[in-house]
Structure formats: structure tokens, C-alpha cells
Amino acid sequence: MSIAEQKILVEKAKVRVSRETAYNALMAGESMFSAEIAESICLQIAQGKSLRQICEVEGMPAPSTVCFWIQREDLAPGFAEQYARARKSQAELMLDEILTLADDKTEDSNSRRLRVDTRKWIMSKVLPKIYGDAMQLKHADHEGNAMHVKVTRVKGRED
Numbered sequence: 109m110s111i112a113e114q115k116i117l118v119e120k121a122k123v124r125v126s127r128e129t130a131y132n133a134l135m136a137g138e139s140m141f142s143a144e145i146a147e148s149i150c151l152q153i154a155q156g157k158s159l160r161q162i163c164e165v166e167g168m169p170a171p172s173t174v175c176f177w178i179q180r181e182d183l184a185p186g187f188a189e190q191y192a193r194a195r196k197s198q199a200e201l202m203l204d205e206i207l208t209l210a211d212d213k214t215e216d217s218n219s220r221r222l223r224v225d226t227r228k229w230i231m232s233k234v235l236p237k238i239y240g241d242a243m244q245l246k247h248a249d250h251e252g253n254a255m256h257v258k259v260t261r262v263k264g265r266e267d
Contacts, residue, residue, distance in 0.1 A: 146190060150190050153191070155201070159171050196234065196235060199230065199235045
């Protein structure tokens with residue numbers, strides 16, 4: 109998708125829903141969900157913007173509305189999965205940012221460390237299997253196959 113197409117998509121989303129309309133609809137139990145708004149939100153998240161930044165733009169729904177859509181597959185079909193993919197892309201972009209920050213000598217080292225550590229923390233929460241600190245033990249044989257334990261009770265023996 110070209111930048112011009114992305115801008116058109118964002119403008120369409122702005123026109124379609126105003127913050128007040130989305131809030132009122134949410135309070136009335138309705139959803140102002142549209143595929144165009146969902147695509148715009150996810151595209152901007154994948155490009156590194158925060159949900160709060162996106163939702164501050166006139167015509168975009170409130171962050172609480174977006175969170176509501178993530179939880180409600182019946183009102184926003186496919187949005188939760190689309191949003192998760194966008195967050196994964198955002199975390200991958202942070203990896204590039206970390207490398208840039210680490211190499212930047214114009215900023216003091218404490219500031220750089222804070223910015224790098226913040227991005228690492230976010231990445232560990234968004235993609236814990238890839239960037240998380242937890243170690244997973246895997247019991248396997250020499251060929252990598254999962255090991256199974258079989259417990260057999262011997263008859264005639266008293267405990």
C-alpha cells in the first residue's frame with residue numbers, strides 16, 4: 109500500500125467516525141466499527157504509533173472503544189487478530205529502533221539506556237516467545253522428540 113493510499117485511508121476513517129459518536133454508540137451498546145477504521149488503526153500501530161496517539165486524531169474512536177472492539181469478535185470480526193499482527197509488526201520495528209538508539213552517540217548514555225530498556229520491556233510483553241526473559245525447559249531425547257514417562261505399579265508390593 110502506497111503512502112498516498114494510506115493517507116486516503118486515514119482521511120476516510122476520520123470522516124466516518126467522530127470521537128463523540130463512537131463514545132455515544134459505545135454507551136448505547138452499539139459499535140461504530142468499520143473495516144476502514146480498523147485498517148487505519150492497525151496500519152498506524154504497525155508503523156510505530158501508540159494507540160493513544162492514533163485515537164487523539166479527530167474522527168478516530170477513543171482507546172476504550174478500540175479495546176472494546178478487540179474483545180468483541182461479534183462486533184468487530186477479525187479485528188483482534190489484525191490488531192495482534194499490527195502489534196507484532198510494531199515490536200519488530202522497535203528492534204530497529206533499539207539498534208539505532210544504541211549506536212547514537214549524540215545522546216547521553218543514561219537516556220539511551222532508558223529508551224532501549226523501555227523498548228525491550230515492551231517487546232518482551234508483546235512477543236514473549238521471541239523477546240521474553242522466561243526460559244522454557246524442554247525434555248527431549250537426542251533426536252528432539254518429546255520424552256514420555258510411563259509409571260507402572262508392580263502388583264504384590266506393599267507401600
